[in-house]
Amino acid sequence: MKNILVTGGAGFIGSNFIHHLLRVETDIRLVNADALTYAGNLDSLADVADDPRYHFVQSNICDGEQMGAILRDFQIDTIVHFAAETHVDRSILGPRQFIETNLVGTFTLLEAARNYWLNEKALPLQSVRFHHVSTDEVFGSLALDEPAWTEDTPYAPNSPYAASKAGSDHLVRSYGHTFGLPYTITNCSNNYGAYQFPEKLIPLIILNALEGKPLPVYGDGQQIRDWLHVEDHCEAIHLVLTKGKNGETYNIGGENQPANLTIVETICAILDDLRRDSPHKPHRNLIQFVADRPGHDRRYDMDTRKINAQLGWSPRHTLEQGLRDTVQWYLSNPEWVDAIRQRQEYKGWLDANYKSREEKQ
Ligand code: NAD
Ligand code: TYD
Numbered sequence: 001m002k003n004i005l006v007t008g009g010a011g012f013i014g015s016n017f018i019h020h021l022l023r024v025e026t027d028i029r030l031v032n033a034d035a036l037t038y039a040g041n042l043d044s045l046a047d048v049a050d051d052p053r054y055h056f057v058q059s060n061i062c063d064g065e066q067m068g069a070i071l072r073d074f075q076i077d078t079i080v081h082f083a084a085e086t087h088v089d090r091s092i093l094g095p096r097q098f099i100e101t102n103l104v105g106t107f108t109l110l111e112a113a114r115n116y117w118l119n120e121k122a123l124p125l126q127s128v129r130f131h132h133v134s135t136d137e138v139f140g141s142l143a144l145d146e147p148a149w150t151e152d153t154p155y156a157p158n159s160p161y162a163a164s165k166a167g168s169d170h171l172v173r174s175y176g177h178t179f180g181l182p183y184t185i186t187n188c189s190n191n192y193g194a195y196q197f198p199e200k201l202i203p204l205i206i207l208n209a210l211e212g213k214p215l216p217v218y219g220d221g222q223q224i225r226d227w228l229h230v231e232d233h234c235e236a237i238h239l240v241l242t243k244g245k246n247g248e249t250y251n252i253g254g255e256n257q258p259a260n261l262t263i264v265e266t267i268c269a270i271l272d273d274l275r276r277d278s279p280h281k282p283h284r285n286l287i288q289f290v291a292d293r294p295g296h297d298r299r300y301d302m303d304t305r306k307i308n309a310q311l312g313w314s315p316r317h318t319l320e321q322g323l324r325d326t327v328q329w330y331l332s333n334p335e336w337v338d339a340i341r342q343r344q345e346y347k348g349w350l351d352a353n354y355k356s357r358e359e360k361q
Contacts, residue, residue, distance in 0.1 A: 003029045005076045008083030010040035012196040020234035035060040038345045044195040061105035067112035088161045095160035102164035130183040132172040137162035141297035148303035184244045188252035193230035194329040206330045212280040219292030221261030224299040228254030229317035239311045253302025256319035270327045290357040
């Protein structure tokens with residue numbers, strides 16, 4: 001692993017992963033290929049922008065020529081593929097972009113890798129790897145009494161987002177099986193932590209609470225996610241890249257499964273403590289139940305015994321401490337937050353997603 005292409009590195013997990021890699025690896029060259037959609041944010045990487053090991057190329061994974069040129073120009077031996085459309089609610093209001101980016105984009109990137117590594121034989125095959133970052137949502141939804149998902153659980157995606165990620169996983173696997181493209185896949189649960197775009201549950205609740213705005217909880221708030229601290233996730237991906245076996249998939253989960261309402265209430269309690277003078281205390285009074293997400297998955301739970309047994313990984317963060325650190329991070333980075341809040345696209349999204357929900361309730 002010398003010349004690494006990170007796609008979607010200006011997003012939430014990608015930017016954390018770039019920070020992680022530059023912290024723990026010295027002898028690498030890292031290229032961040034990101035189209036800078038609404039979710040891409042170079043502010044998240046301002047501190048590494050001048051690092052000689054780091055290069056940013058504004059580029060779209062759906063552009064095969066551009067991807068091919070990056071692979072050749074930087075002699076890329078490792079691709080860590082994060083770039084995607086990622087928000088379930090956006091996939092319900094507008095699924096087309098999810099098909100374009102997650103399916104066509106992943107296909108285009110796979111073709112570029114196949115061409116450079118397998119057809120042109122540019123690098124020794126044992127030195128290359130296509131790593132695909134995927135989600136637990138490909139497995140569908142669990143009833144309360146069902147066991148956690150393993151790597152062998154059949155796919156049953158429920159949202160257009162989950163279906164597009166499931167399809168991209170299948171494409172990656174097929175390129176390994178048919179063409180011999182070296183690959184690994186990780187399916188991880190809901191991440192939280194620094195630099196998460198504030199349309200996802202945890203940062204949205206923190207920022208709304210700070211402003212005294214309603215805290216929207218979909219449906220009855222009893223849906224369960226398996227919350228994973230983003231730094232634990234980055235460590236797991238790094239391990240899979242260095243020690244994971246070609247052609248394998250690994251589940252990554254946080255071993256934390258509270259209901260959404262509990263997450264929201266915990267954030268409120270942390271803010272009550274950290275912002276003792278807030279006029280919005282107690283913040284839990286801001287909770288508002290709103291119309292549910294169509295097709296809302298009830299419960300996610302990842303069985304992580306494989307990555308634990310084979311690579312020795314387990315999450316280090318407790319949810320309680322991780323949430324406290326995350327709230328603290330958003331309190332300490334008002335410039336990062338305000339730059340997003342001022343964007344018209346962001347305001348438009350909040351209107352599109354929440355106005356009709358409040359009216360339906
Ligand atoms: P994000 O939405 O925060 O960032 C996505 C990034 O991809 C952005 O920087 C965006 O500009 C870039 N991008 C989008 N389309 C692109 C294109 N066509 N070409 C190049 N760049 C493009 O996403 P995230 O939360 O960091 O998720 C990263 C990956 O992890 C995704 O593949 C996602 O499916 C997966 N994942 C995320 C979570 C989670 O909780 N966030 C959970 C499981 C899996
Ligand atoms: P989200 O952060 O959108 O992630 P995902 O849909 O990938 O799980 O949502 C996490 C959970 O929180 C999910 O069950 C939906 C719920 N949710 C709310 O209750 N209110 C909100 O405003 C949002 C954005 C999500």
